[in-house]
Amino acid sequence: MAALAGLNRKHNVVLVIRDADMVAAALRRALAEASPEERPGLERAAALVESTAAATEGELRARWVRSRLAAVGFAGDIASIAALKALRQAEPQLSLVVSVQLQKDAVAHPE
Numbered sequence: 001m002a003a004l005a006g007l008n009r010k011h012n013v014v015l016v017i018r019d020a021d022m023v024a025a026a027l028r029r030a031l032a033e034a035s036p037e038e039r040p041g042l043e044r045a046a047a048l049v050e051s052t053a054a055a056t057e058g059e060l061r062a063r064w065v066r067s068r069l070a071a072v073g074f075a076g077d078i079a080s081i082a083a084l085k086a087l088r089q090a091e092p093q094l095s096l097v098v099s100v101q102l103q104k105d106a107v108a109h110p111e
Helices: 020-032 039-053 057-071 081-090 096-108
Strands: none
Touching (some): 020 039, 057 096
């Protein structure tokens, strides 16, 4: 998944790019040609990709927010003002409006 694009005061667009379908297809091809020893690992990987691909855009944004907060060392309440401040420190190009919406996504989709 790619991160966010087009976020500024005039453009509050969150672009989610999913590449899980391409990864799943590659795993299916590899699985079709796999030796018996390779099959269990590839089957597990395919199952993980499929479960990830089923995530909604809100869930993906929530994961992204958590990863950005973790990157700046924030471990507090995700619904707090401190979390909003940490998110804006992690991603200074985010407008306040977009940051608040992303925070709401993270709160609405707990881990």
